[in-house]
Amino acid sequence: MTTTQIGALDAHTLTEDVIRSFDDTPDARTRSILTALVRHLHAFVHDIEPTLAEWETAIEFLTAVGQKCDSVRQEFVLLSDVLGVSMLVETINDQHAPGATDSTVLGPFHMTESPTRQLGDTIDEFGSPDELLVTGTVRNTGGSPLPHATVDVWQCNEEGFYDVQQPDVQPAGNGRGLFTTDEQGRFWFRTVTPSHYPIPTDGPVGTLLEATRRHPYRPAHIHFIARADQHRPLTTHIFVPDSPYLDSDAVFAVKRSLIGEFGTGDAEQAAQFGVKIGSPVAAVDLVLAPPRSGSADVH
Template identity: 60%
Template sequence: MTTDLGPESLTAAVIGSFKKTPDQRLKAVLESLTHHLHEFVRDVAPSIQEWEAAIDFLTATGQKCDDVRQEFILLSDVLGVSMLVETINDEETPDATDSTVLGPFHMVQSPERVLGENISAESEGDVCVVRGRITSVTGEPVPGARIDVWQANTKGFYDVQQPGIQTIGNGRGLFTADEHGEFYFRSVIPSYYPIPTDGPVGDLLHATVRHPYRPAHIHFIVAATDYKTLTTHIFVGGSEYIDSDAVFAVKESLIKPFSTNADPEAAAALGVAAPFVEGVIEIVLHPEAPPHEDTNETVKEVVR
């Protein structure tokens, strides 16, 4: 291969270098990546110093990652890429509940809890109840579905952000839906909060005069046999920053009122005193699609 290639022929040569790639999905991804990345460089025409600064930024992003911090997810989030991936995949399951970003704080395993348990026993604030039902797109309940939940406390911090203040597992829970596909748990209404700004992503937000705040929300991952796993949120209606989420993750369908319920019978059934605040969500799962002939396992291995 010659080394005196011009801009166009260089791109063609790099794309051509992938022609023997056995996995066709990996080959297509690398070809497209090369094409668009080279187009970006031609469009921006960075100086050597600017390209070195970009490499330094990505290096610092990787160095900021650890067992409880994923700066690359944060970067993907603030650039809107995480939501773009979610939105594209949602097009395949239009009848299911909207998905949204995983976020950077699903870094530890949630503790197994029984229905009705308080996931935020260490957190200050009035107890609320979050309840819901898991159904299929046909309306049938999905008994035994697994519901993984995690949230910030009333001061806007996740457990992993406050070692020594919160026990790992506070604000988290792994539940199993009952025979009717229903679940409920007690917690506190989470606060809006800033995403971490003490790393490269924070520098990016500062340089672009963007705020770092996310509206109040609770994360969900819902999984069941023969159904596509769903990653979603319930957003607290009326929260600050609901219209300007730093990671572009708010969907209208996921905004739910956290309303006062004064019914003493309902309170007794849920193990709380009346009146109480509750948030209600119905989560609709889509059947798992059959696997494609061309697997993308090689892609996963390469990027892992």
């Protein structure tokens, strides 16, 4: 490890000294990431020239973000979301998956395991009479169906709350389900139409939004993670058409391609899926890309 001669250090040579300290890092990718991190972070500090009090405030803020994380709440994911970093990562990775369904943010509430359910089951534990039927397919970019793919689903309820936000009201697993596609790559389940909702504002991310006069709302949506052997996992949403905040999502996650196709069920669908004629129906097509060369994201 390179050492710096005492007395020779200044604000400009410090960056290069820190970068040189990573010269013996065995893994090239780790070394590259740390080098870029230090270079950009130091450039940011040079740009804003924070006072010591501002630096201490930043450390306190990040400490508070970490302290707000627990087994069902991920405040760092939420911070990444509201700063647009999560969507930037998703968008960059989408460039390597031409023809696949657009991805979008994981969100802070995928912190609990979805219960395994059978095709056609409801994920609404309350038995609401206002059912939404979701039908979908999982296929590859060549158009072939992917049988035995898993589809992990989670959403908020009609009032805009996830089960983990209301442990005394909603049973664990409400609004969640893990499904396996049939031989034709199809899946279907029943649920309720989710509501738009505010992201949690009772932590430091909420303080940040308040300080910047930003609203905390997300348009109504259903989350999906689809996985199949020898394909890249897909994390995405379908958004409810005409939902408020489609044009101003607090986490920048709306893509036009992900605004869902919602209609009303006909007699054939009612007979096939056991829903009422005229009940809302959403169609979902999840297209998975092959793995990137050398990627560990293969199952």
